[in-house]
Amino acid sequence: MSNAENSNQYSTIVKDGLWDNNGVFSMLLGMCPTMAMTTSATNGFGMGLATAVVMAASSYLVAVFRNQITTEVRIPVYILIVASMVTLVDLAMNAWMHELYKVLGLFIPLIVSNCLPLARLEAFAAKQPSFPALLDGLFMGLGFTIALTAIGAVREIVGSGTLFADASLLLGNSFKVIEMRVLPADMGVLMMILPPGGFIVTGLLVVVKRVLDLRAGKEIQMAGAHAV
Amino acid sequence: MNATHDSPIASVAVKPKPYIHGVILFAFCLGFGLVMALTNDVTLDDISARALEDKQNSLSQVLPDNIHDNNPVLDTVTVKNEEGKETTVYRARKDKQVTGVAYEIFGTGYAGEIRLMMGIDASGKLLGVRVLAHKETPGLGDKIEAKKSPWIERFTGLSLGNPSVERWKVKKDGGDFDQFAGATITPRGVVAAIRRGQEFYAANKDKLTGSN
Amino acid sequence: MKEFAMIMISAALVNNVILARFLGLCSFMGVTTRIDTAAGMGFATTFVITVSSMADWAVQTYLLDAYGLGFLRTVTFILVIASAVQFTEMTIKKVSPELFQMLGIYLPLITTNCAVLGVALLLVEGHMSFINATLFAFASSLGYSLVMVIFAGLRERLALVQVPRLFAGPPIAFIVAGMLAMAFMGFSGIAAS
Incomplete structure (x- = not known):
C-alpha cells in the first residue's frame, strides 16, 4: 500500500470513529454505560476516556493475535481480552493514579459490560493489521467520549443547572474554570438525571445528528441496525 | 488465505481438529491470567499502601x-x-x-x-x-x-x-x-x-x- | 416469606434491570421489534441469568473468596456465563428441539448481554445468601422479560404510526422507552429499604 492510500485509510478511520459512524449516535452500541454514566458531563467524559483506553489496547491485542484466534472460540477470547484490559486499568489506576481512581473507580468495571468494544473487535480488529486496529479502537473510543460528554452535558444543564460540575476533581485544579452554573439551582428538571431522561436525551441527540448530517448533504442512517 | 484457493487438499489437511479450540482458549486464559496475576502482584503493595493512607486520612477527619x-x-x-x-x-x-x-x-x-x-x-x-x-x-x-x-x-x-x-x-x-x-x-x-x-x-x- | 416477596418485587419492578439499572439495553433495542421474538429472548435470558448467577455465586464463595483471587472476578464470571450459555444451548437442543428452533439464533447473543454479568456482580456485591441470590437473579430476569415484552408490544403499535422522518426508528423508540421508564418509576414507592 502506498503512503497516500495509508493516510487516506487512516483519516477515514478517524472520521468514522468520531462522527460518521459514531458508536452511540449511529451504531447505537454501548447503550448501557451511555445511559447509566451520563448524569453529568464530567462523569460521561471520564467514562468515555477509560473506555477509549481499554478499546485501543484490546483492539491492538486482538489484531496482533488475529491469526491465532479461531472462529469458534473468538467470542470468549475477545471477552477475555477486554476483561483483562479492564482489570489491568483498574489495578494500575488504583495503585499509581489513586486520586483519579477515586473519581473514576466506580465506572471502570462497567466497561466490560459495554458491547461497543466487542463489536469493534469483531467488525474491525479481527481483520486488520495492528496499527489501523489500534487507531480504530482509539478513535471509536474518543467518539464514544464525545457522545457521552454531549449527553451528559444536556442532562446536567437541564437536570441540575450546572455544566462540568466537579471537573476539577477529575482533571486537576486548572480545570476549575470550566465548572459552570447555567441555570439557577432550583430550576433543574430532575427527571433528566433520572433514568427516563437518559432515554429521552439520547433519542433527541440522535435526531440532532441526523439534522446535522442532512445539512451537510449526507444520507441519514435510518437504523442502527446491527445492535446485538 | 490464498492457500485455500490454490490447493483445496492442503486446506483440508490443515483444518484444525476440534480440541485445538479448547487448547487456544486455554492458552489465552492462561496467558492473560498470568499477566493479571503479575499486575496484581506488582500493584498489591502500592494498593494496600494507598488504602492505608486513605484510612489514615479518613481517621484524621473523624x-x-x-x-x-x-x-x-x-x-x-x-x-x-x-x-x-x-x-x-x-x-x-x-x-x-x-x-x-x-x-x-x-x-x-x-x-x-x-x-x-x-x-x-x-x-x-x-x-x-x-x-x-x-x-x-x-x-x-x-x-x-x-x-x-x-x-x-x-x-x-x-x-x-x-x-x-x-x-x-x-x-x-x-x-x-x-x-x-x-x-x-x-x-x-x-x-x-x-x-x-x-x-x-x-x-x-x-x-x-x-x-x- | 415477606423478605422473599420484597426481594422479588424490588428486583423485578422497583430496580428493574433494564429501566432502572440500564443493563441489557442492546437486546432491549435490538430484538424488540416483535412480541414473540422478545418473549423468546426473555425466556432464554431468564434461564441463563438464573443458572449462571447460581454458578457465579458458588465460584465467588468457594473459589475467589477462599483463595483471595478477587482480581480475577470479572474474567471468571464472563467465562462461567459463556459456559452457561453453551450448556443451555445443548440442554434445550436435547430436551426440546422445537424450542431450540425458536430460540436458536438468540442463544449465542446472550453471552454479550450485559444484564447477565450485571446481575451476577450485583448479587455478589450484595453479599446475599444462596437462596436470596437465586431469588434475586430469577426475579431480575423476570423483570427483564416483562419489560422486553411490554416494549415489543409498544413497538408493534409504533410501526403502524406515522412518525416524522427524522424521528423514525431508534429516536422514537428511545423516547417511548423513556416514557416506559417514567411509568416504572411509579413502583419506587413500594421499595422496602
Whole structure:
C-alpha cells in the first residue's frame, strides 16, 4: 500500500470513529454505560476516556493475535481480552493514579459490560493489521467520549443547572474554570438525571445528528441496525 | 488465505481438529491470567499502601488531632457487633485515657453497600462521619461525600439523645435529617447506619474505652 | 416469606434491570421489534441469568473468596456465563428441539448481554445468601422479560404510526422507552429499604 492510500485509510478511520459512524449516535452500541454514566458531563467524559483506553489496547491485542484466534472460540477470547484490559486499568489506576481512581473507580468495571468494544473487535480488529486496529479502537473510543460528554452535558444543564460540575476533581485544579452554573439551582428538571431522561436525551441527540448530517448533504442512517 | 484457493487438499489437511479450540482458549486464559496475576502482584503493595493512607486520612477527619497524642491506626481493638460481624475499632488516647474511638459502619444504599467511617467521643457525641466507599448514582446519591456536599457534616456534635432515637430518620420518614432531591434511599441508609453505629458504641462502651 | 416477596418485587419492578439499572439495553433495542421474538429472548435470558448467577455465586464463595483471587472476578464470571450459555444451548437442543428452533439464533447473543454479568456482580456485591441470590437473579430476569415484552408490544403499535422522518426508528423508540421508564418509576414507592 502506498503512503497516500495509508493516510487516506487512516483519516477515514478517524472520521468514522468520531462522527460518521459514531458508536452511540449511529451504531447505537454501548447503550448501557451511555445511559447509566451520563448524569453529568464530567462523569460521561471520564467514562468515555477509560473506555477509549481499554478499546485501543484490546483492539491492538486482538489484531496482533488475529491469526491465532479461531472462529469458534473468538467470542470468549475477545471477552477475555477486554476483561483483562479492564482489570489491568483498574489495578494500575488504583495503585499509581489513586486520586483519579477515586473519581473514576466506580465506572471502570462497567466497561466490560459495554458491547461497543466487542463489536469493534469483531467488525474491525479481527481483520486488520495492528496499527489501523489500534487507531480504530482509539478513535471509536474518543467518539464514544464525545457522545457521552454531549449527553451528559444536556442532562446536567437541564437536570441540575450546572455544566462540568466537579471537573476539577477529575482533571486537576486548572480545570476549575470550566465548572459552570447555567441555570439557577432550583430550576433543574430532575427527571433528566433520572433514568427516563437518559432515554429521552439520547433519542433527541440522535435526531440532532441526523439534522446535522442532512445539512451537510449526507444520507441519514435510518437504523442502527446491527445492535446485538 | 490464498492457500485455500490454490490447493483445496492442503486446506483440508490443515483444518484444525476440534480440541485445538479448547487448547487456544486455554492458552489465552492462561496467558492473560498470568499477566493479571503479575499486575496484581506488582500493584498489591502500592494498593494496600494507598488504602492505608486513605484510612489514615479518613481517621484524621473523624478523630480531630487535638484529642489524641497517639496514632489511632495502630491502637486497635476488635469487637463483634450484634450481627456477629467483627468490627475493628481505632482508639484515640490522650495521656493514656481513651478520648474517642472510630470504626467503620455500613449502610444499604440505592446501588449497594455504603461504607462509612464514624468517630465518636468518650461521652457518645459524634466527632464526625465520612463516606469511604459507595456505588450511588453520580450526581444524585453521591452528595453523601463530604467534598460534594456539606450534608454529612450535619451529624457532627449530635448523639443518640440529640435528637431522640426515633428522630434519627430522614424527613420523609418523619425524622430530622434532609433527604436529597431525587435520592431518598441513600441518605436513609446513611442515617440508619449512623444510628446503628451509635447503638453499637452504647452497647460496647466498656470494651471500647477500657485500657487494654 | 415477606423478605422473599420484597426481594422479588424490588428486583423485578422497583430496580428493574433494564429501566432502572440500564443493563441489557442492546437486546432491549435490538430484538424488540416483535412480541414473540422478545418473549423468546426473555425466556432464554431468564434461564441463563438464573443458572449462571447460581454458578457465579458458588465460584465467588468457594473459589475467589477462599483463595483471595478477587482480581480475577470479572474474567471468571464472563467465562462461567459463556459456559452457561453453551450448556443451555445443548440442554434445550436435547430436551426440546422445537424450542431450540425458536430460540436458536438468540442463544449465542446472550453471552454479550450485559444484564447477565450485571446481575451476577450485583448479587455478589450484595453479599446475599444462596437462596436470596437465586431469588434475586430469577426475579431480575423476570423483570427483564416483562419489560422486553411490554416494549415489543409498544413497538408493534409504533410501526403502524406515522412518525416524522427524522424521528423514525431508534429516536422514537428511545423516547417511548423513556416514557416506559417514567411509568416504572411509579413502583419506587413500594421499595422496602
